Amino acid sequence: MTVEDVDWHRDIFETLHSQNISLVAHVPDAAHSPLIKMCEAQNDMDVVTLTSEEEGVGLLCGAWAGHRKGVLLMQSSGVGNCINALALPNICRIPFLTIVSMRGEWGEFIPWQVPMGQATPKVLEAMDVHLFRADFKEEVGATVDAAANFSFNTRQSSAVLLSQKMIGAKQFKEG
Numbered sequence: 001m002t003v004e005d006v007d008w009h010r011d012i013f014e015t016l017h018s019q020n021i022s023l024v025a026h027v028p029d030a031a032h033s034p035l036i037k038m039c040e041a042q043n044d045m046d047v048v049t050l051t052s053e054e055e056g057v058g059l060l061c062g063a064w065a066g067h068r069k070g071v072l073l074m075q076s077s078g079v080g081n082c083i084n085a086l087a088l089p090n091i092c093r094i095p096f097l098t099i100v101s102m103r104g105e106w107g108e109f110i111p112w113q114v115p116m117g118q119a120t121p122k123v124l125e126a127m128d129v130h131l132f133r134a135d136f137k138e139e140v141g142a143t144v145d146a147a148a149n150f151s152f153n154t155r156q157s158s159a160v161l162l163s164q165k166m167i168g169a170k171q172f173k174e175g
Helices: 008-018 030-040 053-065 076-082 087-092 111-126 137-154
Strands: 021-026 046-049 069-075 096-101 129-134 157-162
Touching: 008 021, 008 030, 008 137, 021 030, 021 053, 030 046, 030 069, 030 096, 053 069, 053 076, 053 087, 053 096, 069 076, 076 096, 076 111, 096 137, 111 129, 111 157, 129 137, 137 157
Parallel strands: 021 046, 021 069, 069 096, 096 157, 129 157
Antiparallel strands: none
């Protein structure tokens, strides 16, 4: 198998399934779309579309109280919407897992994506969210698995940052 053959969305999906994650919360994002479609096709996974990323923090904390594991899928621009809400899993020792598609990095062409993209690691660390970063397709599944194990075994928060270099920079297309 070559690097080009690696389906990192499938690797994440299989990891979520093997971790018994049954709730997937997300704000629509093109980078997560293939993964969201796979989860929606599963009868044992509930997929919830949010209006704001911070809703996902509360939703996952409530799911944990109901004996369910969940994950929040978001873009780095949404991390800023979660800052205050991230205190809940931290203070209550609720495992929290998020997978963040990065913007404002490699090949970014939209200036307003850069500040939050650059601040995302610092913001998450300030809220005691432990960072796991995937820069290459072939490491995504293992990285998500390590972050999930960390969160659910230690009852702490973790974020997997999917680099924009790996995802690919969005392109402006003239109509």
